[in-house]
Amino acid sequence: MSLELHRQILATLSAVGLASGADLDAYAAADPVGGQVHRATCRAMRPDPAAKQAAWTAALAAGQPPHLAVAHASGVWVPGQEDILAPFRDRYFGEALAMAAARPGRTGPRLARFLYPATLADPVTIAATEAALASGTLAEPFRLVLAEQLMTLCNVHAAWTKPERALPARARRTDLPAECLVGGAHPDSGRSDCDDALPRRRPCRPGGGAARQRSSDQPITSSPG
Secondary structure (H helix, E strand, O other): OOHHHHHHHHHHHHHHOOHHHHHHHHHHHOOOHHHHHHHHHHHHHHOOOHHHHHHHHHHHHOOHHHHHHHHHHOOOOOOOOHHHHHHHHHHHHHHHHHHHOOOOOOHHHHHHHHHOOOOOHHHHHHHHHHHHHHHHOOOOHHHHHHHHHHHHHHHHHHHHHHHOOOOHHHHOOOOHHHHHHOOOHHHHHOOOEEEEEEEOOOOOOOOEOOOOOOOOOOOOOOOOO
């Protein structure tokens, strides 16, 4: 098994709590280049409050090497773990942003990005993000991070809460047999009653447009040369 495939499998298993510490240690030993980084991320992905707390603390620890700090942070927010992660939303805006701002170089903005509560796409997170942006206390790199996350979060929230699209005219008609609404077939004939109730479409030419219908006795003429 390649290291890349092994890494993907471990991440998937970690997110559902099925990767053991021995599994992660074995991978770290097998991959001397990126093994420690991936082990830190997988530990953070576990659906366990203690694992989330440990990853959160490690990501923001002052003496943590930047690559490991980001590795811990990148595994915290996993879709489907919202119940476990809900308390970390307030902690992000209350403590993590300020602690990340104390990190030098690009590490601080990267931590701000990875620790952002991106999976909690609801009005509470949107309002908290807008309040942080309006506070005037954020340095420009952090403002850019929050502005980008806010735009993404608003798009996700809008998609989740969008009213269902209007049904097509075919489904709205009340004069059709019931099975037409789901594309069913008449149980006796083996074909859909919709075929009789709905108007037929003419076949289309390969170049587009409806094919011109002709009678069977109309001769076929070829176009001049």
